[in-house]
Amino acid sequence: MRVGLVRLSVTRGLISAATASIAVVWRYAAFIFTGSAFLTGLLDTAYTLAFAAASYWLTTRGAALSGRTSIVASGLVSATVTMVMALLIPLHQYLWLLLPAMVIGAVTGVNYPAWYSQLRRGRDSNELYGQIGPYEAFRVAAILGGTAGGGLVAHLLGLQPASSLIAVVFAAGGGLALTFPRPNAVAAPHRKQPGNPAHADDPVVYHRVRLLFGLLAALQLMLAPIVAVTPVLAVEGVDGGVAQVGVLFALYATGSVLQVFTTRAAARGVGVRVLVTVPLTLMLTCAVLAAVRDTMVSAGLLMVSFGFGVASIGTLINAEIQSAVHESVRDRHVSTLALIFSIPLAIGSGLWGLAADFLAVPTIATITTLVTAAIAALLLVSWRRVSGRWGKSR
Secondary structure: OOOOHHHHHHHHHHHHHHHHHHHHHHHHHHHHHHOOHHHHHHHHHHHHHHHHHHHHHHHHOOOOOOHHHHHHHHHHHHHHHHHHHHHHHHHOOOHHHHHHHHHHHHHHHHHHHHHHHHHHOOOOHHHHHHHHHHHHHHHHHHHHHHHHHHHHHHHHHOHHHHHHHHHHHHHHHHHHHOOOOOOOOOOOOOOOOOOOOOOOOOHHHHHHHHHHHHHHHHHHHHOHHHHHHHHHHHHHHOOOOHHHHHHHHHHHHHHHHOOHHHHHHHHOOOOHHHHHHHHHHHHHHHHHHHHHOOOHHHHHHHHHHHHHHHHHHHHHHHHHHHHHOOHHHHHHHHHHHHHHHHHHHHHHHHHHHHHOOOOOHHHHHHHHHHHHHHHHHHHHHHHOOOOOHHHOOO
């Protein structure tokens, strides 16, 4: 028995919005408590490392966790540590911000495959492709709402009441997951599904997954880190301030939501060349435009195109892995996917920041898009020899 898309999206949206909100609170609190930008940024580093460590643990362990149990535990554990943080905020101790960041990062990493195991449940490959786009778009919208809402509530009520409300949202997400159907105790782990191989170690599927992971790593290393230098683009590129930074972030998130059109095209049978070439071409065009015209409009188009391209290609890779690999190893592949989402992005953010000291952001965007396009072209040559949806040429 499967979970309805609306209920699953709302549950994920609650937990994603709460995570985004509490991140706003702990960043602001850290800077107020310490006055150090380094210690403030260290919270995000701690969160990312805890997320990556949990994903690595899932990748290397043999058995999969129950998706329903994982989501419920994630919501309740996050609610508990957030409430503890709220109670301890008056102490103005940095440690009581660092520990919740690490705990929430770890449970988010453990929980990552569960969202997709619940989405896959009872859905065939075509239905999965049709629904994963709206599913991801709703998550992005929830994060955007949580980021803005968390800041607003903290401004109006204060850090402690805001943290308490966020804990309630975490608990609501975990509680809603209790309504999900329990997994079948007698479900056959090696049931053959349409479009899936009979064996977990099928060399064709293994080859295709490695190529997809390679493209995802290039995407996260080369293109996604543009979000790290958005303030540089706003201040140096268009002579703006904090308001322009916020607008550019919002435009990037808007582009991410638009990836739903790409996944719908994939569900209708559009092939890999079109699905990869169109977003990369759009990104390159907007990057060149922003490089020759220093306006807010060109910078906005750059952010929308990068949000659309990174989300479109990333979601397509995710959907292919969800539908192609065997059920017995699927959650481990999704955990690997989470690692590749986080680690190259962390490295790339530092490289983009270093490069932005010497080059304009649109110039960096142009160069990295060309490099990514070259990598994608090389991988597509290999995909011609691989069967499956991504082997289509049209």
